[in-house]
Amino acid sequence: MVGRKRVLVIVHTVTYGKRLQEVFSLLESDFRVQVMFTAPPHEFSDGVAQLLRRLGSVHLTWQEAVRMEFDLVLAAGPRGVEEIRGPLITLPHGANYLKRVGPSGKQWVAGLSRRDIVPDGRPLPAAVVLPHEDDAGELARHCPAALPVAVVAGDPAHDRMAISLPQRDAYRRALGLDARERLIGVVSTWGPHSSFGSFETLLPRLLSELNDDSVRVAVLVHPNVWSGHGAWQVRAWLAQCRTRGIAVVPPEADWRTVLIAADGIIGDHGSVTLYGTLTHAPILLAASPEAEINPASPAAALALTAPTLSPAHGLLEQLDYAAAEYRRQDYAAIAARITSEPGRFSRNMRRLMYRVLGLGQPAFPALTRRLPLPPALETWVAREDGDAWHAGESEVPA
Template sequence: MFGLSAEWLLADGRLVPSSIVLSHPEQRVRLARACPEAVDAAVVAGDPCFDRILASLSHRRAYRAALGVPDGRRLVLVSSTWGPRSLLGRAPGLVARLLAELPADEYAVAAALHPNIWHGHGPWQVRAWLADALRAGLLLLPPRDGWRAALVAADAVVGDHGSVTFYGAALDRPVLLGAFPHDDLDPDSPVAAFGRTAPALDADRPLRPQLDRAVAEHTPGRYAEVTASTTAVPGRSAALLRTEMYRLMALDEPAAPPVVRRLDEPGRPESADVTALLTEVAWRGATAVLRRLPAAVALDRADAAKGHLATDLRETDERLLKLADVLHGGPADDPADVLAAFPGCHVAASGPVDGACRIRVRDAPPLTCRTDAPGLAASAVYAWLAAGRPLAALPKTAVLVTGTERRTATFTC
């Protein structure tokens, strides 16, 4: 246990702390082996951090809303402790790979990095490392706050040997280990036992099937035996800690019980609107099913998805604008002008205005479409034409499906 060995607890052979707070009696056993002189000062008082997480579980939906994760979208929390053998140290490109392989309408990806990463390398360097991922929609949590609420909100955790990953397992979340330095840990510790139990993420194989399998095959209570050591006294840590503090001060403890407050709703994490997406469309009768991946991380991959590039005119990367097969903008953007400015574009859309958007196909009459998503409608039209079907046969009313969301689009010439 880091910090509970003789080198940290003794000075000139004398015990320094008056009390040593432990979360579980199993730590007292290991403390007795590492520093027997400290055992009498040990107090089992649970984990106040975990108690606040437990007090917040019923607010999961509010935390998801605060993070900007809609219903029906799976939230994957990536956690990295610090050091060269951490997840970020071992697999610095993993966050971007997840975003490149997980459809943007079905998944959201958040990252919780240990404060030592932020303070050791500096915020500028952290953001530089994750620049492409941020452009692809990564929810980057601040160094201190937000990670606990994100754990409550998460559907799965990808992590390492850090405490956030262990907390995720204690909350019964499906877990995949992106890195785990078994040799660095006390083999008798609960974290080491957890590392031997949780499945490892294989970086040489596609990530989405592994993540989906981890969620589908997760059984409630899978990690209960090893994570029981998170706290021996769930919900009671604040009371036990206060009693010990007043004992040390030789003061009478207040009569009113201490309050265990639920977690605040997190502020919106650092992120960016995703304005360029690799888009696959499968037409099934009058229904168009769209699967989209962020181009910032997916476009240049050797295994990039088939389909076309659909780009919002707000995109700041000129290359993505010039490469786009579909371009879409706001009410003030004229699709005819867009086609003239970008010769590589085949379909342009603008709007909506009063519920309708304008769509232009190169060398074809203009279309009007009643929808609130001109970009999706334009991608559906592009895919219809790319399959060799005439524009005149386009369904007058179509259903546009992205993830669990369904929209109706009505086309008129």
């Protein structure tokens, strides 16, 4: 076909790649567009090559990508994007802009600073995608030059979870849970102050205190932990899960259905815990470092709302307390701060991409799909006959 537009997706990490999958999938069925992928050097790039192989994508080396020109470039992180030629759309790789980074007294909000948006004085992107209109105020403080290209498009993970919440019972059946079983999701972002940063004290409690036959546990650890330490090491640290039936969800799996199915969440200041506010699961915070949380973000509101895990009381006792004290309206107010365009990300994002491409949109709606059924929890329990970390997915029945 003559004149096909070329789109480049920059996949720095597994987290970025999975986020961008919600974006480039909006280009499907359009024969006018060719989507290509590349992976720049990154310290957390472990697993990216496998992710791209599973997609069956055209994978350019970084050296090839920097020599080419593209009609649209998509990225969920800033590393190296100034080397690529083509109009760039940047997106956050998680919920909102939750974290402060940098040395004490000189911190900035990750994703909204000049160093993230216009590194070394490079030209502005074609668009900076924001999930919530309040983020424009934050952008004005941290990088006012980018305001003219800011687009409030919404949040894809929020929308897919929201449309999938009515399928909770189907997800629980697929995970192998019966009506009497209580699923606890143990969630961690990455870094020394995350839940996993002190997991050596939390894990023994999970093993010894959540051993009731009616309680199932699923551990969801940020892909950067798997990449930074290596998959073998993470499995080795969590080897005791084998004998206790705790499911360790691998980084390539979709965590959202597990979160929807959960009856309680033990989490921290990361995106996955924040997305837990969309569900009706009470949240306990095992870690919530004030110095790392953007005070203007919904993560700061969650830190003031959710009870904090105590070393002096039992886990089940505290989960019961969190359930008894749970007020849906408080968590719904926090969830509402994830996006000011609920249910409209697909529509808004596709319109933006086609504007940048200089093409008319296809004559069919940009739909938000329900999440597919997950494999059974047993798939993610390490077994003596080898670890089963990969499983196929089937669609949620209509």
